[in-house]
Amino acid sequence: MAEQTKDRGVVGGLLDRASGAVSQVAAAGALIVAFIALSFVAPSFLTADNLFNLGSQTSVNAVMAVGVTLxxxxxxxxxxxxxxxxxxxxxxxxxxxxxxxxxxxxxLGGIAVGAIAGLINGLLVSVVGLPPFIATLGMLSVGRGLVLIFTGAVAVFGAPESFRLLGQGVIGVIPIPIVLIAVVAVAGHLVLTRTRLGRYAYVMGSNMEAARLSGVPVRKYTTSVYVLSGALAGLGGMIAASRINSGQPNFGEGLELDVIAAVVIGGASLFGGRGTVVGSLIGAFLVAVIRNGAVQLDISTFYQNVLIGVIIWLAVWWDRYQRRKLTGDAG
Structure with missing residues (x-):
């Protein structure tokens, strides 16, 4: 009986990973289709200026998506x-x-601010015992309030011109934001595949109680992933600020929708235990292409938000459908 249970667990794990791979392939296919379609219906989509802008826009979401994936x-x-x-x-x-x-x-100061916010989120979840939804929803409000307190709801100017290099510079012909995506993506992939944090993240997501009983220091590693998420949110905020060489108090309103959408579209499961950096990057580029193409076609942001929301519904429904098939639950 034990062997049969073990075998079913192994098979279930393989099928679960296969389901994630299918989701990634589907997202990649959708990205290719969207890119080709927009190349025909929006003449300015393939211009160098627009592609540079698309890369810069994607960098903010993609960098943040790596942290949210963890x-x-x-x-x-x-x-x-x-x-x-x-x-x-x-x-x-x-x-x-x-x-x-x-x-x-x-x-570095901006990244540190993000890491501190992530540390607070992690401690609220792992030590205080708040549900992640509540802990981070509270931080959403606290962070937005602090922005308005520090700025008086007025944009902050006066950064040196060299600061623009982070969000607008190039190395040869490659935009620095694209280089940052590659660096963060490689680092995130190595963390997930080559470190104890990555291994434990999957274990905790699959079964938190089993991870705890197996001796995994759950509090430590739960806090760590929120710190990383906050730090990468801080980096994303600095890239965005660099693009316009100013600190904008209204930046990022609703940005969590696009970031979470990117991660879910890329095959990560909101129920935990599944997700990859590559998938999240594909999702981030797909969301960015949709947003950029909608602007090119003069489609209101209202409709863009509806579309992204529907995509999230479909991605989560697909995840639940696959999980029911794996567990044999027809309910």
Missing amino acids: VIITGGIDLSVGSVAALSGVLGVMLMADFGFNPLIGV
Whole structure:
């Protein structure tokens, strides 16, 4: 009986990974179709300026999606990434504009702000015992409130021109934001596949109680994934601030929708235990192409939000459908 249970578990794991792979392939196919279609219906879509802008836009979501992927794999959620990115961007610019620090210190300061916000989220979840939804929803409100308190709802200007390089510079012909996507993606992939944090993240997402009983330091690693998510939200906020060389207090409103959509579209399960960096990047580019194409076609952001929401519904429904098939639950 034990052997049969073990075999079913192994088969279930293989099928679950196969389901995730199918989701990634479907997302990649949708991305290719959307890209080709927009190339025909929107003449300005394939221009160098628009593609550069698309890459820069995607970099913010993609970098943040890597962090959110880690959280979702553990069975958590981070609804605060938009407001944390705004807070990080504003405070990072203030370090440069008001206190005279160089851009490197400003960027590192912004990332540190995000990491501190992530640490608070992680402690609220792992130590206080709040559900991730509630903990990060609270941080969403706290972060947005702090942005308005620090800025008085007024944009922060005065960062040095060299700060623009982070979001607008190029290395040869490759935009720096694209380089940042590659660096963060490789680092995130290595964390998930080659480190104890990555292995434990999947274990905790599959069965938190079993992970705890197996000796996994659940509190430590749960807090760690939220810290990483916050730090990458901070980096995303600094990239966005660099693009316009200012800290905008209204930045990131609703951004968590696009980031979570990217991760789910890319095959991650909101129920935990499944997800990859590659899948999340595919999802981030698909969301960015949809947004960019809608602008090219003069489609209102209202309709864009409806479309992204419907895509999230479909992705979660697909995940639940696959899980029912794996467990044999027809309910």
